[in-house]
Amino acid sequence: MEKLVVKGPTPLKGEVTISGAKNAAVAILPATLLIDGVCTIENLPNISDIKIYCTILEKLGAKITWNNEHSITIDTSNITTTKAPLDLTSKFRASYYMIGAMLSRKGEIEVGMPGGCKLGARPIDQHIKGFELLGANVTVEKGKIYAKAKKLKGCPIYMDIVSVGATINVMLSAVLAKGTTIIDNAAKEPHIVDVANFLNTMGADIRGAGTDVIKINGVEKLKGNATYSVVPDQIEAGTFMLAAVATRGDLLIKNCITKHLESITAKIIEIGGNVEDNGDSIRVWCTKRPNRATIKTLPYPGFPTDLQPQMGVVLSLANGTSTINESIWDSRFQYTEELNKMGAKITAHGKTAFFEGVKKLYGAPVYSSDLRAGAALVIAGTAAEGETEIYNLEHIDRGYENIEEKFRKIGAKIERVTE
Ligand code: EPU
Numbered sequence: 001m002e003k004l005v006v007k008g009p010t011p012l013k014g015e016v017t018i019s020g021a022k023n024a025a026v027a028i029l030p031a032t033l034l035i036d037g038v039c040t041i042e043n044l045p046n047i048s049d050i051k052i053y054c055t056i057l058e059k060l061g062a063k064i065t066w067n068n069e070h071s072i073t074i075d076t077s078n079i080t081t082t083k084a085p086l087d088l089t090s091k092f093r094a095s096y097y098m099i100g101a102m103l104s105r106k107g108e109i110e111v112g113m114p115g116g117c118k119l120g121a122r123p124i125d126q127h128i129k130g131f132e133l134l135g136a137n138v139t140v141e142k143g144k145i146y147a148k149a150k151k152l153k154g155c156p157i158y159m160d161i162v163s164v165g166a167t168i169n170v171m172l173s174a175v176l177a178k179g180t181t182i183i184d185n186a187a188k189e190p191h192i193v194d195v196a197n198f199l200n201t202m203g204a205d206i207r208g209a210g211t212d213v214i215k216i217n218g219v220e221k222l223k224g225n226a227t228y229s230v231v232p233d234q235i236e237a238g239t240f241m242l243a244a245v246a247t248r249g250d251l252l253i254k255n256c257i258t259k260h261l262e263s264i265t266a267k268i269i270e271i272g273g274n275v276e277d278n279g280d281s282i283r284v285w286c287t288k289r290p291n292r293a294t295i296k297t298l299p300y301p302g303f304p305t306d307l308q309p310q311m312g313v314v315l316s317l318a319n320g321t322s323t324i325n326e327s328i329w330d331s332r333f334q335y336t337e338e339l340n341k342m343g344a345k346i347t348a349h350g351k352t353a354f355f356e357g358v359k360k361l362y363g364a365p366v367y368s369s370d371l372r373a374g375a376a377l378v379i380a381g382t383a384a385e386g387e388t389e390i391y392n393l394e395h396i397d398r399g400y401e402n403i404e405e406k407f408r409k410i411g412a413k414i415e416r417v418t419e
Pocket of ligand 1: 023026093094121122123124125126127128161162163164165166187305306327328329371372399
């Protein structure tokens with residue numbers, strides 16, 4: 001078993017470079033199934049979710065050449081099966097994008113129910129509603145999803161809930177459909193724009209991504225034959241911004257799009273931190289104990305749920321009592337029990353948690369319940385006095401590239417140890 005051992009407190013200082021966005025990359029990889037040919041993807045994050053996705057695509061018949069650890073050339077001209085490997089697809093959430101992509105490309109798909117972080121109920125009714133409106137037949141049975149369609153036909157689709165996954169999945173299924181699809185009440189996250197940009201680069205006709213109405217004019221074929229670079233990871237950048245504040249450090253975060261970070265920047269300034277926005281890099285520093293705050297997570301451009309646990313560490317150490325209201329997931333406060341082991345004073349009731357700020361956190365053995373909880377514990381361990389041992393690293397490795405190396409380069413005393 002592996003664990004991370006962190007010795008603190010260390011104010012994080014120096015420069016860190018942000019990798020490609022996990023949640024864009026895990027949609028762009030299945031989107032290559034829409035291309036009857038070859039394309040190159042660059043700036044892929046070197047994380048386990050990407051490696052698993054590449055293996056799944058290879059099992060479907062795609063040929064992948066690794067140009068380096070962040071770039072692949074993929075040939076999807078010969079897709080030989082419509083059955084995705086169940087053991088792999090149930091390992092993570094984004095396997096559901098194969099439904100939209102394969103319905104478009106092959107008119108059929110059998111895939112395991114998606115896995116991913118356990119954050120409470122994660123229904124996919126809006127995905128299914130979208131596929132059915134486009135003309136597909138979808139059955140969910142014995143842990144598997146079967147979807148079939150002769151020729152999908154574009155139509156208006158109103159999303160009852162703002163959903164990242166459903167917006168991308170319906171977009172994937174509409175790209176090769178006959179006629180026009182209009183997704184109303186679409187999600188607006190940067191990775192939705194990135195997937196649309198990728199598809200348009202390959203020959204799709206998608207307009208309005210990044211607004212709440214996306215119009216997709218179906219095309220006959222995606223020609224591919226192009227190179228696309230994945231957008232920088234907004235959540236990884238936000239994780240380091242909050243790490244700078246929690247440890248009272250000074251970080252220059254490079255290779256990010258600061259426009260995507262506005263809700264985090266605003267909160268950091270509100271609690272007394274400092275931010276210098278350079279467009280493609282951002283400097284964050286904090287010299288005093290942060291002030292209390294009230295946070296409500298919301299779909300983009302609101303404060304992202306995927307930075308809620310990292311912000312929870314900052315507020316655990318703030319002056320006064322803070323409140324976080326989690327409006328996206330039912331169970332995203334599991335990390336608070338771990339922070340309490342480190343001396344935090346947090347009470348969570350349902351989707352609201354109260355953080356009575358303490359002056360110091362202390363090292364303790366802690367368990368990562370999900371990906372972002374794991375990142376929060378790394379930040380907490382760096383800010384805390386003494387030694388913190390973090391277990392369940394498979395969650396962190398799914399979504400953060402070389403987390404300990406990146407933290408070490410900015411001063412953290414962190415080691416991966418095999419027990
Ligand atoms: N929802 C439904 N029905 C649906 C789809 C969603 O009720 O058909 C609800 C969900 O239960 C949730 C809300 O709508 O309450 C939003 O869910 P969404 O579909 O937007 O989430 P997702 O696509 O499953 C993605 C990210 C998550 C991130 C959320 C919210 C990927 C692979 N995952 O999940 O990322 O928290 O959007 O921004 O893109 C992470 O990276 O750590 C992570 C969990």
